[in-house]
Amino acid sequence: PIGQTTADGSGNWSFTPATALPDGTVITAVAQDAAGNTSGPASTTVDAVAPPAPVIDPSNGSAVSGTAEAGATVILTDGSGNPIGQTTADGSGNWSFTPATPLPDGTVVNAIATDPAGNSSGPASTTVDAVAPPAPVINASNGAVISGTAEAGATVVLTDGNGDPIGQTTADGSGNWSFTPGTPLPDGTVITAVAQDAAGNASGPATTTVDTVAPPAPVIDPSNGSVVSGTAEAGATVILTDGSGNPIGQTTADGAGNWSYTPATPLPNGMVITAVAQDAAGNGSGPASTTVDSVAPPAPTIDASNGSVISGTAEAGATVILTDGNGIPIGQTIADGSGNWSFTPGTPLPDGTVINALARDAAGNNSSPVSTTVDAVAPSAPTLDASNGTVITGTVEPGVKVILTDGNGDPIGEAIADGSGNWSFTPATSLPDGTVINAIAQDAAGNNSGPVTTTVDAMAPPAPVIDPSNGSVISGTAEAGATVILTDGNGDP
Template sequence: DGNGDPIGQTTADGSGNWSFTPGAPLPDGTVINAVAQDAAGNNSGPATTTVDAVAPPAPLLSVSADGTLLSGTAEPNSQVRIVVNGDTANPITVNVDGSGNFSLPFAPPLIAGELISAVAIDLAGNTSGPATINAPDLAPPDISVPEAADTWINAAEIGDGIQVDVTVRPTMQVGQVITVRFAGQNGYEADVSHTLTAADIAAGSVTVTLTPPAGMGPFPEGASTITAEVAGGTASAPEGFTIDTVPPATPVLSLVGNLLTISAEPGTELTVTLTVGGVTATATVTADNSGLASLNLLTDLDIDFTWDQLLNAQVSVVGSDPAGNPSNVASIGIGTSIEQPVTIGNFGVDVSLNPLNPRFGFSGTTEPDSSVVIRVITPALNVELLPIQADSSGNFSLNLLSPTILSQLGLNITDILNLGSQISFNLVSTDSNGNDSAAYGVTLSPNGLSLNIGQIDVNGTSGNDVLSGANGSSEHINGGDGSDLIFNVGSGDRVVAGNGDDAIQVTATNFVSIDGGAGFDTLILANGIDLDYNSVGVGTLSNIERIDLGTGDSGSVLTLTAAEVAAITDGNDTLQITGENNDVLNVIGAVNTGTTQLINGVTYDVYTFGSTTLLVEDNSVQVVA
């Protein structure tokens, strides 16, 4: 050893090779001297070495940001063995210079976050522990634009910029820069960069916000894309969407009966809200390719209302385009906006059946400048005449004895005179806006050598009709099936409302009779009129489920006995009463039970009245019991 003490000896083989194994490991740093002696006893000069039993430290590794170069430091003059991405079968060995530096270029570069491991091996063959590092992860990141999930970004969404969610993979590194880029119409571009932090990597995602560059103006309307890249790597697949910040036009509303028609931009989603008192119903429809949508206010809302409730309702519509931009709100009051139906009235005849002085005129009034189609009916004929035009005052007349009319009927004057009261008429009037009246049927009654107007029928359809009595005419109004609204029932009128939830508005109490028919039917008192059902001259009521004392007037007084309620209502013997606080309900003997019922969002106080039940809208009508 270095102190001159013999450690041992051995003999070289025939090739001159030798080895020696000490009885115990020599301590690190032991200096070993060796001398060769030949068979003649000649000694060589000494050879010296030092025991190296300590492994070198693990190398320090660094990868360039673009993944093209691995560099590092290790024990000077050692070797570094490198394994890329677990490929132990093909390690790469590089030499460390005398200053302890080494490097290894990569072609192609490592940009997918590959794991690189390395050990240092010193001249004595000692191997260090492993060192590891990941190559930079420059692969295209996954991105999403939550506000564009529906492929649109609207005005509200873009107001605070465009938020982009970028997925941060565990192989990405602190300090890497993510760049998000916007490309829009007419070459408009914008970008924003974010430097990754440890918190970003731990969270697994980061949200960056794109805002318009200074001096560039707002993001442009139209098709746009967003991409992202990591440290100048390959860009992600583009996320495409359309920017639309222009609100749709305010919807235009029109009301024909219970049918609400909405005009808007094609494809606009329209939310309809109808409010009656404290109850709100909604529905959503979409404008078709011509920009129109329609809604039956009686049946298409999420709450079913009756006609009398609709007349007191406000309907509002707001449009939303495919991007979600809202329009201004369009609103109308139904009671003030609903068009009164086209009516025909003031029928008259000027008839002389005397062959020596024959006359046969038929006349009436309707809307000014309307077109009136008259069908002449006899036991053998049913002929529709050519339309005639009402004048600017709404007057029209027909001379059945004119050659033109006789030609259309295929009759002569004698035929007409002989038929007399066997002739009847069906009429429909169409106003200048294309609105049709109900079908009117008019019979004639004999009066010597003259004729009088007989029965006047106003006939609805099987659908939901809006009908009206005509002033100065005593009519038989037949609603038919469907939920009908019947206006202006007055002196001498008879109403058979038919099946459906009908509403009948009375303007006078000397009607002859009103039968609500099947369904839930409402009697509406118009213009603050009073109804004492026991008074002389008041018509009869049957199959009525609700009496509405009216709104916006001076107030009505309704007086009923228990027996009258039983006669007015159907077999359920329950009558609802609604109105305002200036209306009075006289029901002497009725007993307030102190309980309430909630029906379609409206609260009613419950009264017993003989064998019947009264439901009076809470906090509305004054009850005198």
């Protein structure tokens, strides 16, 4: 026997053993009335094992839920031990309690489970989180993959522009999340993302639109290998590889579409550089290519100059950069397809100014410099001998060009003075009598002298008069200034 007791007027009875019965003890009870009649038996088995502590889910205070031993009573109190409420775990162990008024953010919720035998579990706790997470970040997408960031552990729920579900995923411990639709979303699809934390609080939405259109191929400028630059769709990532597809590097086009990349070591001459542009959604453009040119162009030539115009030749397409003797910029120009270049200063450069010129090719390679000095001093006027129109001659500063025109300014021809300053020009057809001949001297710098003039005299003078002579003296008259040439009967002088 364990003992006996008597049911009170309401039929309730209780018995306290002197020593608590051990777990698993089978207790059998029968009831015996005052007349000695005995009931059939009832049995139970002592359960002295406390249930496990319940699990309490994160809560935003609207409802508190979790799991516990099936059938256990879950008793909820706040951090000060004040009752919140209680509920019973169902046959699957799930339980939920909804306060009449949502619990405020930061409320500590304690839960213990009590089984039907009266054993109480240890406590479990959570703290009410009623604060919504920040809106997630959703990256641009080409519809194949959707990704972004959110509060670590948050569930990211994705819907389209009509509110239809796309899918959901969970942000990892670093807040990164990614979702791959079963079928890529079409271009133009609106994607909305909301983050929901473990307590059930939902953030505001974030939105992006699917972009499946590839950007245009970038433009890649000629390069000498020190810097690679060009243009692309604003914000696009420009990915650079060599001719074998090996990575060189990558950079991002700015808001104006300009991009630039500086290799750690200059790329070698002849290397092929290929560039593709990838937009924020991951769409890749077609390629663009250039070949590294690290060979400097030849030095330009610079013609003698009087300071009004500077000209010369250089590698076709090269930029010719002009500075003075102190390195101060004069200006720059581009050599045409034949290699000719010319620059006109805003104000003519003064006599004696040193002009330096270097050629820079499209890849940025600089030639060695060449120099000239401005010569703004005109040469002396030439001398112009009397002419019968067959040949025109005279003298001038050695090496100077003599330019001949007629009285109307029409060209007759030009000649270069030799090292002694003598010059001569033979017209294809003799100039007629009376033709005015003008001559100016022009030096290598383009400075012009003042003019000199003569008139063609193609008319023979009248025969001279020769006076009778005794042979001692021969005299007579002739055209003033004429040279009289005397010969004997054999024509000898």
